[in-house]
Amino acid sequence: MPASSGxxxxxxxxxxxxxxxxxxxxxxxxxGRNWAPGGAGDYLYVPEGGIHGFRNDTxxxxxxLILFAPGVAREAYxxxxxxxxxxxxxxxxxxxxxxxxxxxxVMVE
Numbered sequence: 001m002p003a004s005s006g007x008x009x010x011x012x013x014x015x016x017x018x019x020x021x022x023x024x025x026x027x028x029x030x031x032g033r034n035w036a037p038g039g040a041g042d043y044l045y046v047p048e049g050g051i052h053g054f055r056n057d058t059x060x061x062x063x064x065l066i067l068f069a070p071g072v073a074r075e076a077y078x079x080x081x082x083x084x085x086x087x088x089x090x091x092x093x094x095x096x097x098x099x100x101x102x103x104x105x106v107m108v109e
Contacts, residue, residue, distance in 0.1 A: 001027060001062045007055030010109030011100075013048060017069050020044045020054065025062025029054050030109075038064075051108055077103040 001007065010030050020029070022042045028035045029044055032051030038044070046052040056062045068074055080099060084091060091099075100107060 001025070001056040001064075003056065003059050003061050005056050008053050008105075009055075009107065010051055010053045011105050011107045012046075012051050013104045014106065015048065015104050016072050017048050017050075018046045018052065019067040019069070020046075021065045021067075023063040023065065025056065025060055025064075026058050027054055027056045027062040027064060032108075053109065072104075074103070077105070 007027070010032065020027075020038075020043070022038045022040055024040050027038050029038050030051070030053030035053075035055075044052075054064075066074075077099075083089075096107075099105075
């Protein structure tokens with residue numbers, strides 16, 4: 001994640017769990033109530049339905065491994081987000097709702 005790149009606000013997934021392992025940097029993680037900084041070597045497991053979020057609001061890049069179980073194809077979701085960012089395309093609330101619904105991303109924040 002590039003420096004000051006934002007990330008995902010509070011959300012949950014109905015059909016899979018998500019786990020994060022921080023390789024370097026200091027991304028922040030949301031537990032449904034509060035944001036807390038992470039660091040290299042930190043591991044966070046979020047079960048199905050668990051509210052969570054992540055972001056990098058520091059001045060340095062961060063990297064982490066993200067594991068989905070059962071294994072789901074999430075590449076298209078991240079590719080779509082990258083295309084939206086690169087193109088500068090403006091998304092309506094309905095556009096975002098459609099994107100999230102197609103990828104089991106239920107926003108709560």
